[in-house]
Amino acid sequence: MSLRRDEDHDYISTFSQIYQNLPSNAKQDLLEQYLFPLLNAAPEHISQDIINTASQFRKNLMAMPDLNYDGMLKEINGLWAAYSAEEIRAITKDTTRCDAFLREILASVAAWISDIWSVACEFMENFELAHRCLRLAAETVAAVERKAPK
Numbered sequence: 001m002s003l004r005r006d007e008d009h010d011y012i013s014t015f016s017q018i019y020q021n022l023p024s025n026a027k028q029d030l031l032e033q034y035l036f037p038l039l040n041a042a043p044e045h046i047s048q049d050i051i052n053t054a055s056q057f058r059k060n061l062m063a064m065p066d067l068n069y070d071g072m073l074k075e076i077n078g079l080w081a082a083y084s085a086e087e088i089r090a091i092t093k094d095t096t097r098c099d100a101f102l103r104e105i106l107a108s109v110a111a112w113i114s115d116i117w118s119v120a121c122e123f124m125e126n127f128e129l130a131h132r133c134l135r136l137a138a139e140t141v142a143a144v145e146r147k148a149p150k
Helices: 006-020 024-041 044-061 069-092 098-122 127-147
Strands: none
Touching: 024 044, 069 098, 069 127, 098 127
16 A cells, blocks of 8 residues: 555655654654654554554564674674783793684684675665774784784
């Protein structure tokens, strides 16, 4: 069911341009304070159609991986801390596990890149977050390359 009328086009276009340029917290406030209450004012069949559509969107996105930037940053920092401690131990010992830590860092980043690809390219969502995640992944791989034995 389409609620769109030809004369509504200017309102939709204007609203869309404004909405796209709002920060996320302002978008959320606009939805909660002004648009959500319109569901109660609209005819029941229209409100139900909107709820059904929102439910379908949620269902379609349930399989989307959680990129968890902060969690990955914490994991990478933890692995770097372990690597640094192992580097210090390597000074006094014959054996070292430094290479194993570098491989573990790369394995974590490689698995994460798969999730980033899925979110940005398959689900076509969260592009800014995906970009931020890719930057962290690239910086991490570059750091591993600098540390890797030549």
